[in-house]
Amino acid sequence: MGSGAPSRLVDLILGGKLDALRHDLPELPELDNLFAPEGPIRDAELLAADAFGAAKTWMLANGSTCGVLASIIACVQWHNSRPGGAPLADAPAGSGGGRKSVVILPRDAHKSAVHALVLSGATPCFLPPIRHPESGVGLGVGTAELKAALKEHGDEVAAVFMVSPTYEGACSDVTSAAEACHGAGVPLVVDEAHGAHLAFLGEAQPPPSRPSEEEEEGREGKEEEEGGRDKQGGSVFASGGTEGDGGGSGGGDDFSIERAVTDALATVQSSSPSYLLLASLDAARWDLAGATKNAKRRLREAALIADGVREELSSVEGINVLDLGGESGSAAGCVGTDPLRLTVSFEGGVGGYEADEILIEDFGVYAELPGPDYVTFVFGPGSTVEHGQRLAEALRHVALPAQKRCAHTPQVGIPALLPGEAITQAALDALAAVKESGGVISGCSDATLATMRVVVDLVPSERR
Ligand SMILES: Cc1ncc(COP(=O)(O)O)c(C=O)c1O
Structure with a gap:
């Protein structure tokens, strides 16, 4: 198996070995079916649900993107299936249309959420992102704004969508948001693309990363996706206060959000998922929650290494180590930060993109995310004390020169302009x-x- 693989792939990427390709198999009877799991995939999903404390887990073969797409599409379908929920397109001509499906989400949500709005036909209600007062880093959604939006849109709300932690590691008050949503009978979707590792950090874990017991009872599902350059594991979970009780255009009497997510995932994922990727998800789960628990120990060590770098840099002139969950951040609604993320800005006008370039060219150090005014780094199970020292040294170097700083500008993956949005000078x-x-x-x-x-x-x- 794999003997016919392109020689360049085998030589340049696989080091001349075919071992990986031997596992790159399609949906063979012994290997189960991602879309109707009954064997090893079902077992892996059950083990993942147990590890993450979720009622249900779906393995995702197309990244967090497909988790976000499916969660929002599912919520809209479920909303349409509820009494009074005929979709506008199906309403008889001249009837004034059926009920709208509104999705409440932060304006700085990842673009996959915007694509989900387009695909589901939902009407967005954008909440302005709360910004860290000094650095301008987005801190997520405020509970007061969320409650006001829920009240304003009433039974038109199909879902609330939030991102926690953010790319920079800012954690929102998910518990309060869940209480507000469940009180209104609205599903809450939390995009935790950057947070799958948080539950395994022990004491280093920020407060809202693991739901309270009451919240877990109301949780409908949790989805896991493949780890990429930028993630420790990655997950999205959809949490709803009530099960769908059927009817309407969305399905039969047993049409639940869980069912709707399963259906939506089948439409947005490849019908031939990579079994190598699926195996890597299960391996990551095993590593984090399995018998040896090595990855858990390494994650905690990485948090200590990150702490050391933070402490070292805090006394370096020209560098600001941003404490998003600190006094001003928490006043603005951030209840904690991912201990494995480090975000710094530079005094004297060195912007994030410029710093990123210097770090790559002069030090071979790659940031997780350069922003206009800051740079975010991520530590992981493979981080060593030497890596931390090299990073601190490189950042000291970047702090030396000073050039003109640019205004707040868009971040990777967060659209500066959306289709249909007015094009402002800003x-x-x-x-x-x-x-x-x-x-x-x-x-x-x-x-x-x-x-x-x-x-x-x-x-x-x-x-x-
Ligand atoms: C908050 C957030 N959600 C979703 C995604 C999509 O993840 P992926 O690229 O793995 O599909 C990203 C990507 O970085 C993200 O930052």
Whole structure:
């Protein structure tokens, strides 16, 4: 098996060995079916549910992206299946339409959430992201704003979507959000793409990463995805206060959110999932929660290494180690931070993209995420004290020069402009600043930004 593989792949990537390809098998009877698991995949999902403390786990073969897509689509389908929930498109002509499906989400959610809105036809209710007062880093959603949106949209709300922890490791008050949602009978979807490791950090774990017992009772499901460059494991969980009790256009009497997620995942994932990837998910779960618990120990050690770097840098002139969960962060709604993330900014005008470039070119150090005004680094089970020292040394070096800083600009994966959104001068300035500082802009009709496709012109001609 694998003997016909392209020689370049075997030589350059696999080191001349075919071992990995021998496991790159399709849906053979012995290997189970991701979309109707009854054997090893079902067992792996049950073990993962147990490890994460979830009622149900789905293994995802297409990243957190497909977890986010399926969760939101499922919530909208379930909402439509509830009494009064005929989708607008199916409403008889002239009837004024059926009930809207509103999804409440932060404006700085990952683009997969925006794509889910498009695919599900949901109406967004964007909440302005709370920002860390000094650094401008997004801190997630405030409970007061969330409650106000739930009240405003009433039974039109199909789901609340939030991201916790964020890319930079800021954890929102998920417990309060869950209470608010469950009180309103609305499913809460938490995009935990960056948080699968948190439950295994023991005392280093920030407060909201593991749900309370009451919350676990109300939890509908949890999805796990493949680890990438940027993740320790990764997960998304959909949590709903009530089971769907059927009817409507979405399905029969037993149409639950769980069922809706299963159906939606079948539509957004490859029908031929990579069994190598699936095996890697199970291996990661085994490593974290299995008998030897090596990965758990290594994660805790990594948290200590990160602490050491934080402490060392805190006395270095020109470097600000951002404490997102600190006094000002917590006042703004951040209840904790991922101990394995380190976010720093530089005084004297060195922006995040410039710092990233210096780190790569001069030190071979790759940041997890460069932002316009800061850089975020991630520690993991493979991090060593030497890695931490090398990073601290490189950052000291970056703090030496000073150049002009750019304005707050968009982050990777968070669209600066959405289809249908008014094109403001601020958004244009932000995009131009990204371009100027060496960032890459994707998703626009002209990547040079020399032209733009305007769908509707909202500015009266005399004001242009
Ligand atoms: C918050 C968040 N959600 C979802 C995703 C999508 O994850 P993936 O690229 O693994 O599909 C990302 C990607 O970085 C993310 O940052």
